[in-house]
Amino acid sequence: MTYILLIAGFVFLIKGASFLVDGASSVAKKFNISNLVIGLTIVAFGTSAPELFVNLFASFNGVSDIAIGNIVGSNIANVLLILGVAALIYPLKAGRGTVWKEIPLCALASVLLLVMANDNIIDGSGFNTLTRIDGIVFITFFIFFLYYTFGIAKSSEVETSESRSKIYSGWASFGLIFLGLIGLVVGGQWIIDSASEIALSFGLSDALIGLTIIAIGTSLPELATSAVAAYKKNTDIAVGNVVGSCIFNVFWILGMSAIINPINFAPELNFDLLVSAGVGMLLFVVMFVGKRHTLERWQGVVFVLLYIVYIAAIVIRG
Numbered sequence: 001m002t003y004i005l006l007i008a009g010f011v012f013l014i015k016g017a018s019f020l021v022d023g024a025s026s027v028a029k030k031f032n033i034s035n036l037v038i039g040l041t042i043v044a045f046g047t048s049a050p051e052l053f054v055n056l057f058a059s060f061n062g063v064s065d066i067a068i069g070n071i072v073g074s075n076i077a078n079v080l081l082i083l084g085v086a087a088l089i090y091p092l093k094a095g096r097g098t099v100w101k102e103i104p105l106c107a108l109a110s111v112l113l114l115v116m117a118n119d120n121i122i123d124g125s126g127f128n129t130l131t132r133i134d135g136i137v138f139i140t141f142f143i144f145f146l147y148y149t150f151g152i153a154k155s156s157e158v159e160t161s162e163s164r165s166k167i168y169s170g171w172a173s174f175g176l177i178f179l180g181l182i183g184l185v186v187g188g189q190w191i192i193d194s195a196s197e198i199a200l201s202f203g204l205s206d207a208l209i210g211l212t213i214i215a216i217g218t219s220l221p222e223l224a225t226s227a228v229a230a231y232k233k234n235t236d237i238a239v240g241n242v243v244g245s246c247i248f249n250v251f252w253i254l255g256m257s258a259i260i261n262p263i264n265f266a267p268e269l270n271f272d273l274l275v276s277a278g279v280g281m282l283l284f285v286v287m288f289v290g291k292r293h294t295l296e297r298w299q300g301v302v303f304v305l306l307y308i309v310y311i312a313a314i315v316i317r318g
Contacts, residue, residue, distance in 0.1 A: 016183020
């Protein structure tokens, strides 16, 4: 039954991603909103829903390793695995605003998490915790991000990409988005539940489960959405979805989780936080290597290989 649930979860996930991209793209065209803004908000929020629910349950239950590991692992998977796979399908061209604003903000989120999670190193307090104050700071950054994003929506200078998307009626567009979100959340949850059950049967730690099985499971909506968007040449949604999700994960989801219940942080996870921050900076750098502001196919291969190396490293670490 567990394996059947896993397969059914993938079916819901892929179909949900297709509905979400079609509906979001239609809304973008119908209301003259850039695909990038849709990707950074509606799509990013929808595909981050599994991370949100997992972390809320983890916070209520005091399972801090899963709460931190899920977000850190998801952000690493978002950039290396998801953007890598999407770039293999179709080269991802990013707008100037994405390169100079959203991607640096994504890297900043990981750096801030690294700093705030290491109280002991900074002030010698004897423990590492994401406090409620840290959570409030994250939520404040998230509010500024939303303000900036809606500012983009009003700008006439926003860059848009060509796509093959159809334009549906208003109700049909929002209906597709709604069905897509349901498919993503239900499919993602089924995959997480079944994969976690399989992983636990092998006696893996909470931190390793959070960084691998759960992180990859909750990132599957982003993977499916960005892959479908790349196939449809909707590169703004493919990139905006990933970058927006990384920002949502730290500022919104971890912020909410820390406010609900302060999150204790295991120092061993500093390696993963450093990788997360480094990955964000790497994404910024590659925007200027090769074809300017474009993640090319060969770079996508490098990203996927780096992710495989990272997973191998943390599995060996145990």
